[in-house]
Amino acid sequence: MRLRALQFFFSIGFFFFGACALLGDLSLGQIYVLRFVDVDGHTLLTADGHVTVVVLTAQSNIDQARAVGDRVPDYCLGNPTYRMLTVLNFKNHSRPVRMILTALTRRRLDAEAKRLQPRYDAKKLARDARRDIFAVADFDGTATSQLGLQPDSSAFRVFVFGRSGELLRQWDDVPSAAELATVVK
Numbered sequence: 617m618r619l620r621a622l623q624f625f626f627s628i629g630f631f632f633f634g635a636c637a638l639l640g641d642l643s644l645g646q647i648y649v650l651r652f653v654d655v656d657g658h659t660l661l662t663a664d665g666h667v668t669v670v671v672l673t674a675q676s677n678i679d680q681a682r683a684v685g686d687r688v689p690d691y692c693l694g695n696p697t698y699r700m701l702t703v704l705n706f707k708n709h710s711r712p713v714r715m716i717l718t719a720l721t722r723r724r725l726d727a728e729a730k731r732l733q734p735r736y737d738a739k740k741l742a743r744d745a746r747r748d749i750f751a752v753a754d755f756d757g758t759a760t761s762q763l764g765l766q767p768d769s770s771a772f773r774v775f776v777f778g779r780s781g782e783l784l785r786q787w788d789d790v791p792s793a794a795e796l797a798t799v800v801k
Contacts, residue, residue: 641764641786642764642775642786644786645783646782647663648762648783649661650663650777650781652752652759653752654701654752655718655752655753660699661781662781663777663780665697666696666698666779667692667699667777667800668776669684669700669796670701670702670703670776671685671702671772671773671774672703672759672763672765672774672775673702673703673704674704674706674707676770677770678704681702681772684790684791685728688796688800689793689796693735693739693741693745699748699750700749701750701752702751703759703760704721704752704753704754705759705760705767705769706753707757707767707768714753721753725749729744729745729749730745733745763775773786773787773788774787774790784799785799
């Protein structure tokens with residue numbers, strides 16, 4: 617009887633601590649094949665041959681996400697090797713509110729594309745900047761959990777994944793333009 621109780625205790629402990637480890641911070645150098653679906657219906661992976669900058673933010677930190685975008689080096693703009701993805705942790709909302717927030721997110725992306733277009737024009741890129749802007753509206757915590765945080769988190773994080781999904785760097789604040797350029801190069 618004691619042996620059975622001990623086995624049960626260790627099984628529960630292994631499950632609990634294993635689950636907690638999955639929700640911890642991501643480790644530099646590890647490969648993460650993360651899957652996101654953006655507000656335009658695109659499926660984006662961290663291990664699909666792109667260098668991917670992922671910004672995780674809550675609505676309250678959206679200006680920090682914009683600052684990261686402003687610091688992306690010019691050689692990344694319009695370059696199919698690089699992309700930036702913003703994960704907006706909206707937390708839990710009703711279906712009608714989700715629809716409204718998703719529509720507002722698309723409008724915000726359109727506005728950001730108009731703001732970005734002069735950088736494209738200066739580089740003589742004959743391409744619509746909106747095609748290169750991606751955002752995930754995370755209402756159920758799926759995307760946030762993949763990035764190692766609790767779904768109810770309002771944390772701000774920046775991750776850079778290499779072409780194979782290797783986590784190259786992460787920050788809890790907006791990295792400098794030089795730091796970002798060094799990692800994505």
